[in-house]
Amino acid sequence: MTVIKEKDFGTPERQSDVMVTLKIDGQTVTVPEGTSIMRAAADVDIAIPKLCATDMLESFGSCRMCLVEVEGQRGTPSSCTLPAAEGMVVSTQTERLAKLRRGVMELYISDHPLDCLTCAANGDCELQDMAGVVGLRDVRYGYEGESHLDAVKDESNPYFTYDPSKCIVCSRCVRACDEVQGTFAITIAGRGFESRVNAGINEDFFDSECVSCGACVQACPTATLTETAIVDHGQPDHSVLTTCAYCGVGCSFKAEMKGDQVVRMVPYKDGGANHGHSCVKGRFAWGYATHKDRITSPMIRDKITDPWREVSWEEAIDFAADRLKTIQQKYGRKSIGGITSSRCTNEEVWAVQKLIRAGFGNNNVDTCARVCHSPTGYGLKQTLGTSAGTQNFDSVMEADVIVVIGANPTDAHPVFASQMKRRLRQGAKLIIADPRQIDLVRSPHVEADLHLPLLPGTNVALINAMSHVIATEGLLDEDYIRERCEIDAYEDWLQFIKDPQNSPEALAATIGVPAEDIRAAARLYGTGGNAAIYYGLGVTEHSQGSTMVIGMANLAMATGNIGRVGVGVNPLRGQNNVQGSCDMGSFPHELPDYRPVSDDDVRGTFENHWGVTLDGEPGFRIPNMFNEAVAGGFKAMYVQGEDVAQSDPDTQHVEAALKNLDCLIVQDLFLNETARFAHVFFPGTSFLEKDGTFINAERRINRVRPVMEPKQGKEEWRITQDLAQAMGYPMSYHSAAEIMDEIATLTPSFANVSFGFLDEVGSVQWPCNDDAPLGTPTMHIDGFVRGKGLFITTEFVPTQEQTNRKFPLIMTTGRILAQYNVGAQTRRTANSDWMHEDILEIHAHDAELRGIRDGDWVSIKSRKGETTLRAQISDRMQPGVVYTTFHIPETGTNVITTELSDWATDCPEYKVTAVQVALTNHKSEWQEDYHDTIDILRQVQVAAEPAE
Ligand code: SF4
Ligand code: SF4
Ligand code: SF4
Ligand code: FES
Numbered sequence: 001m002t003v004i005k006e007k008d009f010g011t012p013e014r015q016s017d018v019m020v021t022l023k024i025d026g027q028t029v030t031v032p033e034g035t036s037i038m039r040a041a042a043d044v045d046i047a048i049p050k051l052c053a054t055d056m057l058e059s060f061g062s063c064r065m066c067l068v069e070v071e072g073q074r075g076t077p078s079s080c081t082l083p084a085a086e087g088m089v090v091s092t093q094t095e096r097l098a099k100l101r102r103g104v105m106e107l108y109i110s111d112h113p114l115d116c117l118t119c120a121a122n123g124d125c126e127l128q129d130m131a132g133v134v135g136l137r138d139v140r141y142g143y144e145g146e147s148h149l150d151a152v153k154d155e156s157n158p159y160f161t162y163d164p165s166k167c168i169v170c171s172r173c174v175r176a177c178d179e180v181q182g183t184f185a186i187t188i189a190g191r192g193f194e195s196r197v198n199a200g201i202n203e204d205f206f207d208s209e210c211v212s213c214g215a216c217v218q219a220c221p222t223a224t225l226t227e228t229a230i231v232d233h234g235q236p237d238h239s240v241l242t243t244c245a246y247c248g249v250g251c252s253f254k255a256e257m258k259g260d261q262v263v264r265m266v267p268y269k270d271g272g273a274n275h276g277h278s279c280v281k282g283r284f285a286w287g288y289a290t291h292k293d294r295i296t297s298p299m300i301r302d303k304i305t306d307p308w309r310e311v312s313w314e315e316a317i318d319f320a321a322d323r324l325k326t327i328q329q330k331y332g333r334k335s336i337g338g339i340t341s342s343r344c345t346n347e348e349v350w351a352v353q354k355l356i357r358a359g360f361g362n363n364n365v366d367t368c369a370r371v372c373h374s375p376t377g378y379g380l381k382q383t384l385g386t387s388a389g390t391q392n393f394d395s396v397m398e399a400d401v402i403v404v405i406g407a408n409p410t411d412a413h414p415v416f417a418s419q420m421k422r423r424l425r426q427g428a429k430l431i432i433a434d435p436r437q438i439d440l441v442r443s444p445h446v447e448a449d450l451h452l453p454l455l456p457g458t459n460v461a462l463i464n465a466m467s468h469v470i471a472t473e474g475l476l477d478e479d480y481i482r483e484r485c486e487i488d489a490y491e492d493w494l495q496f497i498k499d500p501q502n503s504p505e506a507l508a509a510t511i512g513v514p515a516e517d518i519r520a521a522a523r524l525y526g527t528g529g530n531a532a533i534y535y536g537l538g539v540t541e542h543s544q545g546s547t548m549v550i551g552m553a554n555l556a557m558a559t560g561n562i563g564r565v566g567v568g569v570n571p572l573r574g575q576n577n578v579q580g581s582c583d584m585g586s587f588p589h590e591l592p593d594y595r596p597v598s599d600d601d602v603r604g605t606f607e608n609h610w611g612v613t614l615d616g617e618p619g620f621r622i623p624n625m626f627n628e629a630v631a632g633g634f635k636a637m638y639v640q641g642e643d644v645a646q647s648d649p650d651t652q653h654v655e656a657a658l659k660n661l662d663c664l665i666v667q668d669l670f671l672n673e674t675a676r677f678a679h680v681f682f683p684g685t686s687f688l689e690k691d692g693t694f695i696n697a698e699r700r701i702n703r704v705r706p707v708m709e710p711k712q713g714k715e716e717w718r719i720t721q722d723l724a725q726a727m728g729y730p731m732s733y734h735s736a737a738e739i740m741d742e743i744a745t746l747t748p749s750f751a752n753v754s755f756g757f758l759d760e761v762g763s764v765q766w767p768c769n770d771d772a773p774l775g776t777p778t779m780h781i782d783g784f785v786r787g788k789g790l791f792i793t794t795e796f797v798p799t800q801e802q803t804n805r806k807f808p809l810i811m812t813t814g815r816i817l818a819q820y821n822v823g824a825q826t827r828r829t830a831n832s833d834w835m836h837e838d839i840l841e842i843h844a845h846d847a848e849l850r851g852i853r854d855g856d857w858v859s860i861k862s863r864k865g866e867t868t869l870r871a872q873i874s875d876r877m878q879p880g881v882v883y884t885t886f887h888i889p890e891t892g893t894n895v896i897t898t899e900l901s902d903w904a905t906d907c908p909e910y911k912v913t914a915v916q917v918a919l920t921n922h923k924s925e926w927q928e929d930y931h932d933t934i935d936i937l938r939q940v941q942v943a944a945e946p947a948e
Contacts, residue, residue, distance in 0.1 A: 002239050002240065002241040002254050002268075003239070004236055004237075004238065004239050004254070004256060005124075006268075006269050006270075007042070008042075008054055008055050009038075009039045009042040009043070009055040010036065010038035010039055010042055010048070010050055010053045010054065010055055010059075010066070010079075010080055011035075011036040011038055011039045011053060011055055011058070011059045011080055012039075012055055012056070012057070012058065013035075013039070013055070014031075014032045014033070014034035014035045014039075015032060016032035016033040016034055018032070018033040019031065019032060019033065020032075020033050020035075020084050020085055020086045021086060021087070022037075022040065022084050022085065022086065022087065022088035022089070022090065023088070023089045023090065024037070024040060024041045024044065024046055024090045024091075024092060025041075025046055025090070025091060025092055025093065027044045027046065029041070029043055029044050029084070031043060031084050033083075033084075034083055035083065035084050036059060036079060036080055036081065036082060036083060036084065037068055037070075037079035037080075037082045037083075037084055037088075037090055038050065038053060038059075038066055038079040038080045039055070040084045041079065041090075041092060046092055047133075048066045048068065048079050048092045049065045049066060049101055049130050049133050049134055050063070050065050050066045050080060050126075050130075051063040051065045051108075051126060051127065051130060051168060051170050051221055052065075052080070052170040052171065052172060052221075053066060053080035054172060054219060054221075055269075056176065056180060056215075056218075056219060056269070056276055057172060057175045057176060057179055057180070057219065058175070058179060059078075059080040059081045060080075060081075060170075060171055060172075060175060061078045061080060061081040062169075062170060062171060063104065063168070063170055064078060064100070064104050065101055065104055065105070065130060065134075066078050066079045066080050067079070067097050067100055067101065068082070068090050068091065068092050068097065069090070069091045069094055069096070069097065070082075070088055070089070070090050070091075071088070071089035071090075071091075072089075076096070076097060076100060079092070098134065098135070101134040102134050102135065102136055105130060105131055105134050105136045106136065106138075106139050106140060108127065108168050109127075109131060109136060109139050110139045111148055111149070112127070112165075112166065112168075113149055113165050113166060116128055119166075119223050120223055120226050120230045120231040120234070120235075121222065121223035121226055121230070121235075122235070123235045124230075124235055125221070125222055125223055126221035126222065127168060127221060127222045148164055148165050148167070148196075149165050150165070151163075151164035151165045151196070152164070153165075154199070154204045154205055156204035156205050156206035156207065157204075157205040157206050157210070157212060158206075158228065158830035158833050159212055159214070159227060159228055159229075159280070159283075159284040159830065160205075160212075160214070160217045160225055160226060160227050160228060161225070161226055161228060161231065162197065162199075162205060162224060162225055163223065163224050163226070164196050164197070164224065166222045166223050166224040167196065167197060167222065167224040168221070168222055168224075169188060169195045169196070169197075170221060171188055172216075172219040172220060172221060173186060173197055173216035173217075173219055173220050173224075173225055174186050174187060174188055174197065174216075175219070176215040176216045176218065176219035177210075177215060177216050179422075180215045180219075180276075180277050180418065181211070181213045181215045181277070181418050182417075182418045182421035182422060182425070182443075182444075182445070182446070183209060183210065183211055183213070183443075183444065184209075184444035184445065185199060185200065185208050185209040185210040185211070186198060186199050186200075186208070186210070186216065189202075197224075206833075209444075211279070211280060211410075211414070211817060212280035212283075212284065212834075213277070213278060213279050213280060213283065213414065213418075214227075214267075214278055214280070214283040214284060215277060215278075218266065218267070218276075227264050227284075229262075229263055229264050230263060230264060233258055233261060233263045234258060234263070235258070235263070236256035236257055236258050236263040236264070237257065237258050237259070238256075238257050239254040239255060239256045239257060239266070240254070240255045240257065240705050240706075240707045241253070241254055241255075241268060241703070241705060242254075242255050242687065242688075242703070242704050242705045242707065243576070243687070243694050243702040243703065243704050244265075244278070244281070244282035244576065244687075245343060245576050245686070245687035245694070245704075245825075246281040246282055246285075246575075246576055246820050246825070247281070247412060247413055247414075247573075247574065247575070247576060247820070248413065248572060248573030248574055248575060248576060248578060248579065248696050248697035249273055249274065249393070249413050249414075249415045249416050249696060249697065250273045250274075250576060250694055250695070250696025250697070250698075250700055250702050251267055251268075251271055251273055251274035251277070251278050251279075251282050251415055252267070252268035252270070252271025252272070252273065252274060252702060252762075252763070253265045253266060253267055253268055253271075253278070253282060253283075254266045254267075254268050255688065255707045257707055260707070260708040260709075262286060262289075262688065262707065262708075264283075265278070265282060265283050265284075265286055266283075267282070267283065270762060271763075272392075272700055272702075272762060272763045273393055273415070273416075273696055273698065273700055273702070273763075274415045275419075277415050277418055277419075278415060279414035279415055279817070280414075280817065280818065280831065281414075281817075281818075281820055281826060281831065282415075284829070284830070284831075285820075285825065285826050285829040285830070285831045286688070286829075287828070287829045287830070288669070288686070288824075288825040288826070288828035288829055289669075289686035289687075289688050289689075290711075291670075291828040293670050293671075293828060294669050294670060294683075294686075294711065295668075295669070295670060295671060295681060295683045295712075296683050296711050296712040296713075297310040297311075297683065297712065298310070298311055298312070298313050298315075298316030298317075298680075298681065298682055298683060298712075299311065299316070299680070299681040300315070300316050300319045300320075300679065300680050300681075301679055302679070303679075304659070304664075304676070304677050304678070304679065308681065313713070313714060313719075313722070316680060316681075316682065317719070317722045317723050317726050318726055319680060320638075320663065320665050320680045320682075320723060320726070321723060321726030321727045323636065323662065323663040323679065323680075324336055324360070324636055324638075324663060324727060325727060325728075327635045327636045327662055327663060328360075328361075330635075331633065331635050333360070333361045333362055334362045334364060334619070334620075334634075335633060335634055335635045335636065336360055336362075336364065336634075336635060336636040336637070336638075336663075337356060337360065337362065337364025337365060337366075337619060337620055337625055337634070337636075337637060337638075338352060338355070338356050338360075338364065338365055338637055338638035338639065338640065339365070339366055339367060339368070339622060339637065339638070339639045339640060339642050339644065340352045340353055340365060340366075340367045340581050340584070340586040340640050341367070341368070341577075341581065341640040341641025341642050341667075342367060342368045342369065342574075342575035342576070342577050342578035342580075342581040342641075342642075343575055343576060343577065343641045343642075344577065344581070344640060344641050344684075344690075344716060345577065345580075345690050345691075345692025345693055345694060345704055345716075345717075345736070346577065346580040346581075346583070346584050346692060346693045346694070346695065346701075346740070346743065347691075347692040347693065347717055347736040347739040347740055347743070348640070348690070348692065348716045348717045348720070349367075349577070349580065349581045349584040349586060349640075350584045350585070350592075350717075350739055350742070350743055351716075351717040351720040351721060351724075351731065351733070351739060352365070352638070352640050352720050353365045353584060353585045353586050353592075354610065354724075354731065355638075355720050355723060355724045355727075355729070355731065356619075356638070357585075357591075357606075357610075357614055357615070358610045358612045358614070358724075358729050358731075359723075359724040359727045359728070359729035359731070360727070361612075361615060362615050362619050363588045363589070363597050363614075363615050363617065363618055363619030364588060364619035364620045364625065364634075365585075365586055365587070365588055365619060366586060366587065366588055366619075366620070366621050366622045366625070367578075367581040367582065367586035367587070367642075368575065368578065368581070368642050368647065369578050369581060369582050369586070369587075370621055370622045370623075370905070370906060370907060371541075371622070371647065371648055371649070371907060371908050371910075372537055372540060372541070372573075372574050372575075372578065372907070373537070373540055373571055373573055373574070373578060373582075373907075374540070374545075374587075374902070374905035374906070374907045375539075375540040375545030375546040375548070375549050375902050375904065375905050375907050376388075376389075376540055376549055376571040377582055377587075377594070377905070378546045378549070378904050378905050379545075379546045379547075379548070379549025379550045379552075379553060379904075380549060380553060380569065380571075381594060381786075382550060382790060382792060383550055383553035383554065383557070383786075383789060383790050383791070383792060384553055384562070384569075384779070384780060384784050384785060384786060384789060384790075385780075385784050385785030385786025385787070386779060386780075386785045386786075387582065387594050388571075388579060388583075388699050388779070389568065389569070389570040389571050389573075389697055389698060389699065389779075390562055390563075390567075390568035390569055390570060390778065390779045390780060391532070391565070391567070391568040391570050391698065391777070391778055391779075392698045392700070392765060392777040392778065393416050393419060393697075393698050394419075394777075395532065395565050395566055395567075395568065395777075395778065396416075396419060396420050396423050396532060396534075396566075397419070397422070397423050397566075398530055398565045398566030399423060399428055399530050399531070399532040399566045399567070400428055400429065400528050400529030400530045400531065400566070401428065401429045401430075401431065401524055401525055401528035401529065401530070401531040401532070402420060402423070402424065402428055402429070402430050402431070402531075402532055402534065403431045403432075403433070403521075403525060403531065403532065403533045403534070404430070404431070404432045404433070404434070404438075404440060404534050404535070405432075405433040405434070405459070405533065405534070405535040405536075405538065405539055405552070406433065406434060406459065406535050406536050406537065406538020406539040406540075406911075407434075407534055407535050407536025407537075407538060407539075407572050408434070408436075408438045408439070408440075408536065408538075408814055408815065409440065409534070409536075409572060410438070410439040410440060410443070410817070411438075411439070411814070411815055411816055411817040412536065412572065412574070412814075412815045412817075413536075413572045413697075414817060416572065416697075417440070420440075420534070421440075421443070421445075421446050424446045425445050425446065429449045429524055429528055430446070430447075430448045430449055430450075431448065431449060431450045431452070431521045431524060431525065432448045432450070432451045432452065433452040433454055433459075433462060433521075434451070434452075434453065434454075434538060435453055435454060435455060435456050435538075435812060435878060435881050435883075436453070436812070436814075436841075436876050436877060436878075436881070436883055437451065437453070437875070437876040437877075438876070449524065450517060450520055450521050450524065452511075452513045452517055452518065452521060453512065453513065453878050454511045454512055454513050455510075455511060455512040455810070455880075455881070456810050456812045456881060456911050456912045457542060457543075457798065457799045457801070457810070457911070457912040458507075458510055458511045458512065458796075458798075459538075459539060459542060459544070459548040459551075460544045460547050460548050460551055460794055460795075460796040460797075461507045461510050461511050461796040462507075462511050462513070462518065463548060463551035463552060463554075463555060463794065464497060464502040464507065464551060464794060464796055465502060465503065465504040465506075465507045465508075465511065465515075465518045465522075466504075466518060466521060466522040466525065466555060467497045467502070467522075467551065467554060467555050467558060468497050468498065468499075468502040468503050468504065468522075469503075469504060469518070469519050469522035469523065469526070470522055470525075470526045470555065470558055470559060471494055471497045471498050471558065472498055472503075473522075473523070473526075475522070475523070475526035475527060475559065476558050476559070477558065477559050477560030479560075480557075480560035481557065481558065481560075484557070484563070484783060484784065484788065484789055485557055485784075485788050485789040485790070485791060486788040486789070486790050486791070489790050489791045489792065490791045492791070492793060493554060493791035493792065493793050494791075496793040496795075497554075497793075502796075503515075504516075504518035504519050504522075507796070510796075510798075512878075525555070525559065525561075526559050529566075530561070530564075530565075530566030530567050531556075531559065531561045531567060532561070532566060532567050532568050532570065533552050533555075533556060533561075533568070533569050533570065534570045534572055535549075535552065535569075535570070535571060535572065536571070536572045536574075537574065537814075537910070537911070538812075538814070538911055539552070540571075540902070540907055541902075541907055541908060541909060541910040541911045542799065542902065542909050542911055542912065543797075543799040543800070543801075543900050543901065543902060543903060543909045543912075544796070544797060544799070544902070544903065545902040545904075545905070545907050545909075546902050546903065546904035546905055546907075547794045547795075547796075547797075547903075547904075548794075549569075550792045550794055551794040552569050553569055553789075554791050554792065554794065556568065556569050557789045557791065558791075562780050562784075562789070563778070563779075563780040563781050563782075563783075563784075564778065564781065565777075565778055568778070568779075570697070570698075571697060572697055573696070573697035574821070575821065576687075576694050576696070577694040577695060579695040579696060579697060579699060580693070580694055580695035580701075582594075583695060583747070583749070583750075583766070584743070588618050588619035588620055588621055589618035589619075591603070591606060592743070592746060592747045593747045593748055593749050593750075597614070597615070597616060597617070597618055598616050598617070598618070600616070603616060605746065606746060609742070609745070609746060611730075612729070620634065621906050622644070622648065622906075623901065623906050623908075624906075625637065625657070626648075626653060626654055626657035627657070629657035629658070629660045629661055630653065630656050630657050630660060632660065634661075635660075635661055635662045635663065636661055636662060636663035636664070636665075637658075637661060637663075637664050637665070638665045638667070638723075639664065639665065639666050639667065639674055640667045640684075640716075640720075641667060641668055641684055642674070643668070643672040643673050643674050643822045643824060644658075644674050645658060645672075645673035645674040645676065645677065646672070646673040646674075646822040646886070646889050646894065647821065647822050647886070647894070648894065648908070649894050649897035649898065649899070649908040649909075649910060650864055650894065650897060650898060650899045650908075651865070651892060651894045651895045651926070652864070652865060652895065652926070653899065654894075655677070658674065658677035659677055661677070661679075662679075663679050663680065664677050664678040664679055664680070665678065665679070665680040665681075665682060666678040666680070666681050666682070667681075667682040667683075667684050667716065667719065668681075668683075668684050668824075669683070669684050669685075669686060669824070669825075670824055670828075672822070672824055673822070673889050676933050676934070682719050683711075683712035684712070684716055684719075685710045685711070685712065685715065685716050686711075687704055688706065688707050688708055689706050689707075689708055689709065689710045689711060689715075690704050690706060690715070690716070691704065691705060691706045691715065691735075691736040691737075692704050692717075692736045692739075692740075693740065693755075693758065695766070698765060698777075699765040699766050699776070700763050700764070700765045701750075701753060701758065701763060701764050701765070701766060701768070701775075702758075702763045703755065703758045703759065703763070715736070717733065717736060717739060721733060736755075737754070737755040737756075740753065740754055740755055741754060748767070748769060749766045749767040749768070749769065750766055750767075750768060750769070751768070751769035751770065752768045752769050752770065752773055753766070753768050761774065765777050799900065799909060799912050800900060801898060801900055801909060801912045801913060801914055802914060803880070803914045804914065806916060807861070807862060807863065807914035807915050807916050808880075808914075808916060809846060809880055809881065809882050809914070809915050809916065809917060810880060810881050810882070810912055810913065810914060810915070811860065811862070811881075811882050811883070811884065811896060811912075811913045811914075811915040812881060812882075812883050812910075812911045812912065812913075813883065813884055813885065813886055813893060813897070813910050813911065814883065814885060815885060815887070816835050816885050816887065817834075818831040818832070818834035818835045819831060819832075819835055819885065819887035819888075820887075821887070822886070822887065822889070823887035823888060823889075826887070827887070827888070835887070836888070837869070837870060837888055837891070838869050838884050838885045838886065838887060838888045838891040838893060839869065839870055839871070839872045839884065839885070840858060840860060840869050840870065840871045840872065840882055840883070840884045840917065841872050841874040841876060841877050841882060841883040841884065842858075842871055842872070842873060842874065842877060842882045842917065843873070843874065843875070843877040843878060843879045843880075843881070843882075844873050844875070845879045846877075846879055846880065846882070846917070847871065847873045850917060850918060850919065851919055852871050852873070852917070852919055853871075853873070854871065854872060854873045855870060855871070855872070856870070856871050856919055857869070857870055857871075857919070857920055857921065858870070858871045858917050858918060858919055858920055859917070859918050859919075859920040859924060860882070860884075860896060860915050860916070860917050861896070861915060861916050861917075861918075862896045862897070862898065862913050862914060862915045863898070863914070864895065864896060864897065864898050864899075864913075865892075865895035865896055865924075865926055866895065866896070866924040866925070866926065867891060867892045867893065867895050867896060867924045867926060867927060868920055868922070868923050868924050868927060869884065869891050871917070882915065882917060889930070890927065890930065890931075892924070892926050892927060892930060894910075895924070895926045896913055896915060897909075897910050897913050898913055900912075
């Protein structure tokens with residue numbers, strides 16, 4: 001259990017080689033130069049009264065509560081703004097100070113509702129606390145004067161309220177929005193008595209630029225900004241430290257609880273990835289865990305047209321095991337397989353891949369990384385030797401040039417985006433390569449130095465053109481290359497990249513960006529100091545996804561930008577545990593730690609430990625499973641926490657494959673889209689019920705701790721274990737901790753990891769073993785993991801998916817802040833107030849040509865299929881390119897996407913689909929069919945409800 005209120009040191013920590021020693025209330029304190037008196041005092045547990053100061057924000061010095069006396073100095077300076085100096089003698093508690101503080105407090109309280117007993121913040125209010133600390137007993141001015149007590153509340157935001165009657169205008173909220181979140185959505189408007197917090201230009205919070213990150217709510221020392229959940233449930237009585245289950249940033253949170261009811265999620269100040277910050281999803285969108293749609297009983301059915309039958313766990317597991325065994329007897333050992341979940345813990349994933357390898361007797365296991373970052377795994381492993389990013393997030397604070405390629409951090413990785421924006425406000429340069437004008441191109445106090453709006457599908461041409469400039473303009477780091485890289489491969493690459501066909505001038509028309517801009521970007525990257533690349537699915541989800549990852553690694557090696565803080569090549573991973581699900585051996589050709597299944601020694605280690613003979617042949621990838629299912633030879637799948645019917649491309653093909661299975665087992669919180677085709681439904685657990693670990697985009701292993709019992713009565717690894725036993729394989733763990741112990745035993749990068757160790761150190765970045773006992777924040781420091789870095793030539797090969805007269809536009813897809821992936825979780829929260837339908841963004845020129853106005857219904861059609869959605873005319877788009885999201889099942893965005901994929905990994909080419917867009921007044925055929933199947937699913941749910 002974690003304390004509910006973490007210690008607040010009043011002002012941020014300072015780093016300095018120079019230390020100063022002073023005396024505070026008779027105690028000797030030594031602190032780094034630049035530390036405030038307030039923080040120095042807090043270091044020795046002397047709490048100076050304060051209201052406008054908090055250690056998440058720079059000091060402001062407005063409330064005058066923290067006054068101190070300094071020997072030899074006149075006046076009473078505020079301790080939050082006064083730096084500690086050598087030899088100072090400070091008093092924090094004197095009669096004079098007490099009187100001054102009481103006077104200040106009287107002024108605050110004379111204009112305050114004084115409804116403490118019924119106030120939601122009662123017990124968690126710094127104003128209340130300070131009134132007690134300064135010994136306020138009376139207000140000499142009375143309460144009759146002009147006041148703010150009738151000020152109107154703003155309750156527009158579903159997650160928090162703003163009650164101006166309680167505001168003390170300390171500005172902590174404004175500073176939190178500026179300094180921590182970087183959105184600059186609120187200001188203090190007016191002067192003196194008229195001062196008040198304003199969202200936008202007299203808008204309410206909901207309609208303003210506010211992104212509901214909650215930083216202002218957390219910073220507010222009064223009940224002015226208060227979580228709605230606190231108003232509803234009251235103050236928490238205990239808290240548990242855990243990890244967000246949404247994106248790959250992996251923010252640490254305190255789940256604050258009242259009994260087994262979550263009251264709020266508060267970002268944890270010591271969280272290694274988030275340092276006390278959060279976004280709207282992790283902080284507020286956790287209500288899905290107890291949503292009424294949640295299924296908590298196992299269910300089975302003979303045919304997918306039958307009603308579901310709620311059964312006991314035992315019956316469901318026996319039913320599934322019998323079917324799987326019968327199918328294997330009839331169609332062979334390799335006719336079944338499974339998919340592990342990047343939303344589940346490492347321990348849950350480990351159990352599933354082990355079941356498949358040891359229990360099913362084949363390697364037909366894959367994970368959703370197949371459809372997102374598998375090219376990252378391949379490209380970085382080939383060039384550098386490790387299938388993961390090179391840095392920790394904090395490294396960005398040392399970057400001088402930040403390159404964002406095919407990623408939209410403010411929407412998809414918001415907490416890291418806030419950190420990045422902080423660095424940009426300090427002066428780092430920014431290059432963005434993206435077909436769309438993402439927020440980072442221009443937002444308050446941040447403006448990209450270069451935006452390269454390349455055409456979708458031309459990433460490799462761009463990276464080649466940039467590398468060409470580096471190679472031909474004398475910007476190579478020859479010493480670094482000669483010392484750290486394979487020279488023959490480098491010489492081959494150099495010859496290739498110097499070829500004029502790779503020059504910006506030769507490729508500008510293909511890329512759609514002027515040659516001089518490409519040259520400028522390359523020069524900035526090559527000469528601007530520490531240069532760091534951050535990239536997302538706009539890099540990987542292409543037919544040359546792996547080539548592009550290799551191209552970025554080449555560029556970084558060529559300029560010496562790998563192997564120290566502030567540089568690197570960093571994938572922004574999508575799902576919370578996608579790194580972990582890959583690390584745990586979820587690929588059909590690799591055992592845990594990315595070791596080939598064909599390696600006899602590696603296999604032998606696992607065989608000895610698991611007591612079985614393992615298959616040395618790689619198994620099916622997800623697309624192979626679907627193809628084989630359509631062909632009729634692959635008959636059963638165990639799908640853990642994925643919704644392939646919505647998330648995977650070419651929906652019609654996926655649905656045909658799922659319909660052809662004799663046994664589809666879906667393990668999830670909800671009857672998702674894939675469950676429409678399932679025979680067995682194993683209800684899963686939310687992150688609030690899980691015990692285990694997640695691994696974020698920076699390889700950080702974070703604990704996930706249960707705050708309540710599993711609502712369906714069984715931990716997920718036990719479901720898998722029971723299924724294994726019913727299949728005849730004796731899996732026999734007693735706890736998730738025991739699974740981590742096995743992971744550590746069999747996975748060299750995790751050798752020193754255990755629950756006990758993580759509880760002690762907080763979190764750790766792998767590799768964590770005897771060579772790196774406290775983990776590895778930065779990779780490849782003394783050399784590359786593979787030995788010498790490997791340059792690989794990256795010939796640009798245009799995708800087969802080309803526009804033509806029938807399909808003249810390119811559709812590309814992405815995410816939005818409020819929703820997450822297929823939306824299964826966020827659609828069941830108030831986040832849908834911000835976004836409840838997928839929208840097609842289209843440039844005004846393309847819209848006008850088609851007679852489309854803002855808000856019109858349009859059909860979008862590719863060679864694969866058609867769907868209907870609403871259009872939004874957007875100046876973020878360039879002519880010829882349209883954009884949408886895939887969060888809402890009814891939209892069926894993946895009905896449009898194609899079968900094309902990355903040459904090396906089969907990662908689908910989601911980002912390039914040739915389409916036509918036209919006005920329409922009806923739903924597509926697929927959407928009509930979809931509604932029929934959903935109606936059937938709902939009917940069977942009703943039919944399955946037990947009789948009164
Ligand atoms: S919730 Fe976040 S974005 Fe909105 S006003 Fe508060 S700090 Fe700013
Ligand atoms: S809303 Fe809260 S944090 Fe903001 S100025 Fe008012 S009291 Fe301070
Ligand atoms: S940034 Fe990601 S991990 Fe952090 S709170 Fe938001 S969704 Fe959760
Ligand atoms: S806490 Fe120092 S002036 Fe407010």
